[in-house]
Amino acid sequence: MIVRSARAHVAFGANLGDPFAAFTRALEALDALPDTRLVAHSSLYRSAPLGVTEPQPDYINAVAALDTRLAPQTLLDALLWIESIGGRTRATAFAPRPIDLDLLLHGDTVLCTPTLTLPHPRLAQRAFVLLPLAEIAPNLVIPGIGALAPLLEAVRDQRIVRLAERSAF
Numbered sequence: 001m002i003v004r005s006a007r008a009h010v011a012f013g014a015n016l017g018d019p020f021a022a023f024t025r026a027l028e029a030l031d032a033l034p035d036t037r038l039v040a041h042s043s044l045y046r047s048a049p050l051g052v053t054e055p056q057p058d059y060i061n062a063v064a065a066l067d068t069r070l071a072p073q074t075l076l077d078a079l080l081w082i083e084s085i086g087g088r089t090r091a092t093a094f095a096p097r098p099i100d101l102d103l104l105l106h107g108d109t110v111l112c113t114p115t116l117t118l119p120h121p122r123l124a125q126r127a128f129v130l131l132p133l134a135e136i137a138p139n140l141v142i143p144g145i146g147a148l149a150p151l152l153e154a155v156r157d158q159r160i161v162r163l164a165e166r167s168a169f
Contacts (some may be wrong), residue, residue: 006107007039007065008075009137012076012131014051017076019060022086027064029082034125035069042132045162050126056096063104063132074104076116079103104129108143114119119143121164124151127158 011028014022023044031038041064049056068075079101086099104120111118119142123129133140134148141147 005067005069006109008063008068008072008106009104009133010079011100011102011104011132011140012064013058013059013102013128014064014098015059016096017087017098019098020044023060023062026082026099026101027088029085030066031063033068033070033075033078033083035065036075037067039067040063040065040136042135044145045128045132046163047128047158048158050158059128061128061132063129063136063159068106068154071140072103072109072111072118073116075102102129104133105140105142110143119145125155127152127155127160130155131160131162 012023012026012157027038027041033128042062046058047061049057055109066075082115083099083101083117088097088099102120102122103116103118109118120129121134123142124145130148130152134152138148142151
């Protein structure tokens with residue numbers, strides 16, 4: 001069976017250890033996935049943690065675009081594996097972490113299973129996802145949600161700072 005290639009978007013976040021090194025390792029791991037090619041990534045951004053009750057460091061965030069033939073669940077499993085080798089544990093929700101990879105979009109797939117929802121269910125509420133996403137895919141229309149511009153307007157009050165230009169990974 002031939003699987004059609006899809007453009008997938010993956011969010012990166014980290015606020016423990018060395019987030020900059022974790023981002024580089026994540027890009028390398030994403031590009032090394034079978035039937036997958038890293039095609040773009042955003043600049044790095046700094047944002048305040050959301051949904052936390054205890055103080056923790058700011059996050060370093062970015063978004064990567066992949067062309068992949070991996071099915072959505074297979075790609076998610078690969079992201080979880082990359083997180084685990086990066087030191088991620090899932091002790092509690094909203095805990096600080098050395099790496100976090102979220103599958104935001106997989107082509108035009110709309111999906112809701114016990115383990116995966118696409119598009120990502122909180123994508124439209126997070127400036128730390130929308131701004132980097134708009135940087136690498138400004139004309140993107142999110143399946144079932146719509147264009148990025150109105151979504152960006154809705155999160156304009158969230159604190160986020162662009163840190164660096166995109167590298168030539």
